[in-house]
Amino acid sequence: MDQHGRHWARYVAASIEKQLGALPVIADYCRRLDLAGNIDRTCPIRDIADLTHGQVIETLVANRLTSPAPLVRVAGWADMHAVEEVFGIDPALLNDDRIGRALDAIAPELDHIVGSVGAQAISVFGLDTSRLHWDMTSISLFGAYDHADADHPAPKFGHPKDRRLDLKQIQAGLAVTGDGGIPVFHRTYDGGAGEVAQVVGAMTELQKMATPRDFLLIGDSKLVSYGNVSAMIDAGAGFIAPASKAYTPAVTLAALDLHTATEVDYVAQGDAGAPVAERGRWRVTEDTMTLTGKRKRDPILTLRRVFVHSTARAHAAATARTRKLDRATGDLGRLQGGLGSRHYPDENTVTIRIAAIASARRVTAYLRTQAGINPATGKPTLTW
Numbered sequence: 334m335d336q337h338g339r340h341w342a343r344y345v346a347a348s349i350e351k352q353l354g355a356l357p358v359i360a361d362y363c364r365r366l367d368l369a370g371n372i373d374r375t376c377p378i379r380d381i382a383d384l385t386h387g388q389v390i391e392t393l394v395a396n397r398l399t400s401p402a403p404l405v406r407v408a409g410w411a412d413m414h415a416v417e418e419v420f421g422i423d424p425a426l427l428n429d430d431r432i433g434r435a436l437d438a439i440a441p442e443l444d445h446i447v448g449s450v451g452a453q454a455i456s457v458f459g460l461d462t463s464r465l466h467w468d469m470t471s472i473s474l475f476g477a478y479d480h481a482d483a484d485h486p487a488p489k490f491g492h493p494k495d496r497r498l499d500l501k502q503i504q505a506g507l508a509v510t511g512d513g514g515i516p517v518f519h520r521t522y523d524g525g526a527g528e529v530a531q532v533v534g535a536m537t538e539l540q541k542m543a544t545p546r547d548f549l550l551i552g553d554s555k556l557v558s559y560g561n562v563s564a565m566i567d568a569g570a571g572f573i574a575p576a577s578k579a580y581t582p583a584v585t586l587a588a589l590d591l592h593t594a595t596e597v598d599y600v601a602q603g604d605a606g607a608p609v610a611e612r613g614r615w616r617v618t619e620d621t622m623t624l625t626g627k628r629k630r631d632p633i634l635t636l637r638r639v640f641v642h643s644t645a646r647a648h649a650a651a652t653a654r655t656r657k658l659d660r661a662t663g664d665l666g667r668l669q670g671g672l673g674s675r676h677y678p679d680e681n682t683v684t685i686r687i688a689a690i691a692s693a694r695r696v697t698a699y700l701r702t703q704a705g706i707n708p709a710t711g712k713p714t715l716t717w
Contacts, residue, residue, distance in 0.1 A: 371449040373392040377440045389435035404429035453515040464511030489524035528555040533564045594618040613645025661694040673712035
């Protein structure tokens with residue numbers, strides 16, 4: 334065998350050894366989570382079957398975590414990776430038809446299965462579920478999807494996180510524990526579903542997991558709306574979320590006095606290894622804010638509002654703002670140099686270009702400009 338062949342053989346041997354070592358660990362976790370048992374209780378099968386749906390899904394999980402393969406090749410993978418010794422399953426039984434039937438069986442019961450396995454994980458590993466983090470994301474899809482299944486979330490146009498407004502999307506919500514970041518709950522939604530409207534349903538399910546402990550839900554600004562806050566107060570669930578500009582406008586922030594805020598003994602994770610003098614300093618102050626419903630009979634909700642100031646973040650924001658303004662200055666300088674040319678022959682074309690620069694460089698809030706016409710030359714003018 335030549336040197337290349339020996340190198341390849343060692344690589345294959347190391348890969349197989351690594352995967353063989355992983356299988357017992359995966360199998361142990363599956364058993365501790367009672368994955369097969371949860372599936373089999375939810376999706377029972379006839380006693381004469383060679384494999385239960387739970388056994389099939391367990392091995393499929395092991396395949397996904399070690400060496401993902403198309404369903405038609407899972408049997409070959411199982412034959413090479415000691416699946417029979419670890420899971421007690423004849424690899425020949427794991428053909429793509431049998432795996433497909435198992436996936437079809439669990440599809441309608443997926444939410445129940447995930448919830449059961451999540452509850453088992455909380456119990457077995459002693460996870461602290463008193464603090465749960467919830468957020469949603471979008472998954473953009475290529476294709477038309479003209480005839481979506483009514484029993485499943487429908488691909489639709491919405492507000493994609495990747496800014497692909499030309500593509501339809503599906504949305505997914507995920508909740509993880511503050512203790513270890515362990516996923517315990519998920520949901521899929523139509524592409525056009527509003528994030529704000531999904532909070533109450535998620536909160537209700539998460540509260541079931543947290544019972545009987547007190548429950549704190551942490552999310553993004555979509556958490557804060559009259560309907561969501563009202564539901565969380567009624568359910569006795571605490572929450573923390575950043576307030577959007579709709580509830581805390583810039584004029585409110587500008588009126589705050591930094592010198593009267595209280596400095597707190599907090600060190601950001603990124604500053605942990607820095608000298609004390611170079612660490613960011615944090616100050617807080619608080620007040621209350623109110624939320625009103627759309628109907629006159631809706632009670633007024635009073636919330637505690639905390640303002641946080643970080644010198645590190647303030648410095649980073651100032652640096653970013655300076656960088657954006659420098660880039661806009663360069664663009665404006667080039668625009669000024671081209672005034673009166675065929676590209677910018679009049680005030681209107683200059684105004685359009687200014688708006689494009691302000692938007693592209695994200696300096697609309699800082700930029701003040703004045704475009705006009707020089708009466709002596711008839712050429713456009715620009716100051717900023």
